[in-house]
Amino acid sequence: MGTARRAFGPVYWTITIALLATGLWMSAFYATTESTMGPIQKIFYFHLPVAINTFIACFVVFVASAGYMMQRTAMWDDLAEAAARVAVLLCSVVLLTGMIWGRNAWGHWWTWSPRLTFSLVLWLLYVVYLMVRPSIESSQRRALVSAVYGIVAFLDVPLVYLSVKLLPDIHPSSIRLAPPMQHTLIVWFVAITMLSAGLIVARFRLGRLTRAGARAGAQDAPAHPRLVPLGKHA
């Protein structure tokens, strides 16, 4: 059981990297080049799956925050933090790829179109989640405030979506894809989903280990540490 568990990580990451490489190859050589946009359209295969996975990561933050509110165990707080980190990373990638697309499609790095504005507000909501955490000293209080914010921020997401819809839109809403384009998108979607899930789990495990290490360190530390003069260390 232990060996199988140890082998799972390397196998998982090998498949993920292989899928990412396949996705890259398919976008370059297999998917046909779009007639209006040209090669820059290929960023879409990466942009859309990352955007969808951003929402999934935000949903994980919400579920983990609700889990913490119900059970008050540190495990949920670690999961929420891990998912929030990945959500911010993915949302940053969505914003950057969207801006590169926008520069080529509309001639501007930024326009206040509903979806761009939505991505920016979403990014701000979850960056704040990460920035606020270190400012609260007590770990229980930090977990509680973060959990409340994680829930409130997720409830805010549909309202942000509805409010940005009041702005004029120039973003493409539906794109018809040829079969090679669809296949490429599916490969990218699986690869990015595996990457995001892997990153959340890796960060979650790191959080658990850090917490366990801090707890062990606090138990082992002597009440009055012996001061050793500089240069006298063994």
Next chain:
Amino acid sequence: MTALRQAAILVAKDLRIEARSRQTLGLVVVLGVLIVVVLALGLGPGPGAKGAAATAILWVAYLFGGVLVFEKTMAVERYDDALASLLLAPIDRGVIYLAKLVANLALMLALAIVVTPVGIVLFQFDLSAAPLGFVKVMALSIVGFAAVGTLFAAAVSSSRLQGGLLALLVFPLCLPLVLASTQMMIAMFSDTHPQTGGGLVILVAFDVIFLVASWLASELILEP
């Protein structure tokens, strides 16, 4: 004692403290006016601000003034462990939250009564097209803002970086309010933009969702 009477006593207590100490209102009103003046000077003299610009500037004043109001009214409870005593009293924590919210709304109303005319005069903003619409949009927006602000003021009041933290937490959450109200103002005070009910639905939905969510969360977040 009914919950309503308990809430009325708590609101009266907060307003009495403010009336006697005059710590918050003077500070907040001056800050609000200062923000409007700084932005008016920064934008330079012009032919008169459009609805969106005036609304946005008023929003900046309300946001910063509001955060200060929420902080100050919650800080009062930290002196002499007043909050711990309040939590020991046989009062539902939801009632404590609602009372704090009403007190905050009263102070925000006082802020708006002074700052809004200053903004209207300095920006030559003509309200005559829809004065009631303006009041309705601003009132709904301030209720939602105060609901979120009061909750997080209680949440961060025991932490090291209260001031910056509260603004950081509340501002991004209130962006739907800012967006919806600004777009509604553009529609109300401009002939070219058609008026839709979408903005009003968002404001009402925000108020309802966050009043309920904050009331429920206050049970857990209010701690001595």
